[in-house]
Amino acid sequence: MARRRPSQPALVLLAGLVLIAAATVTVLLVTSGGNSGDGGSVTGGVNEPQPQSTGGLAGGPEPTVSLPASKYAPLLSELPEGMKVNVPETFTMNITTFSSSYWFDTNAQGEARAQEWRIIDGFQVQYDPVGQAAQLLQGGYYAWAEVYLFETPAGARLAYEYLEGRLSARQGSEKAQARPLGNQSAAFRYQQGTVGTSDTPAVYHRFVFRRGNAVVAIQTFGAAPFMSTDQARELAKLVDAKLLGEREAPVPTPIPTPAIGGVGQ
Template identity: 45%
Template structure:
């Protein structure tokens, strides 16, 4: 669609809030007639969110491992996802203390640094995946994905970080708790309905699933059209992250720079 853009991670506190990518989508100008017809057809199906509960995999509770880096190896690979995606290189990166503390998730860089240091922040990684067709793909059931993985010095620090994130997500204007099966040592889930998808008549919705496994904190945010989306899609990706952390799924190193998918695990 003409005029599509994704605002960077510093542009605004995105949707349900995030320490990394904003994933705040806008569309300027009109779409093609084919896209408009597609939106009208899909809108006729209704704009209510489908019932959730299909995502039941993964382990709730269990071990509290002390995981080693790099954080990127716990992020999902393209081959593990159910639809074709392209990496957004400018929104895919590793994080040290300065980058993490300066994210728009915190009220300010000073407070962000103080919190990060009190939690024993070690490193982080974010990967942003765009659906085939971008917003035009969203009108057909595709969705954007932002995965954030953070490692802390110990389990206690990760737990304190989880509690802070849980409080922030729960208090974001318009955010409401989404019903989902628990996962890992701690987890939480939210949704936020945020206007139309581009210039279509379909309503867009963000879902976020947060989990803690040992000293790791991970967040999965999705954005798609409401008739197609539930928290289950975000939770299914979170299960992949948790299985990598538990060692039941291979945790591979990031793909070396210079390939067609820079920074993304194989």
């Protein structure tokens, strides 16, 4: 029997974080604004730092990288200090977790797409700030990384285009400023509620990109005055360097969950 799918707001990977993010679940509709006078950008009425992340390769090779997907994800040692792994939300994807994810409206749709795109592996890791909401008010943030590998770059291209279109269509999400990365990339912003019981606006950013047969989604959650697409793009840049073979890609300590296995076979 298919498990019940959780109700998720736009761009929110884990619905439980809404309890941390806000005292209300009202969805704020946000639109892009112009630059502010102090070097930030006004987005949805909130002054946000202007993105500064540069570097990394836009375009370039389209490799077919090897398994497992987990070896390309950011390690705890590559994250800012004061972070910890959220073990229950860190796992190798299987067909059930992929098909029931925020990518799809139904499990059946997810299973059909997995076969069409010929996905062969996936991995998700979540990092939490040790100080939780108090740390967010000092510039800390939550971070998620998802790495999906497909049999060919052509399958990954179809998956990426689907995901970008889905994120673009979500109510309340908006395209965000970010320098391109990989063979294809896009950035999104979603503002909702406040940090804990404070009056400080909370915001999600997501940077998605494709490199060869890999599709990567990085999401952050933090206090709007400190956050831009930079945090997500810097993690994405790190993952891309691993995919290109420019950075060491050790396999993290395994967490015992079933792999996708023969989905792409």
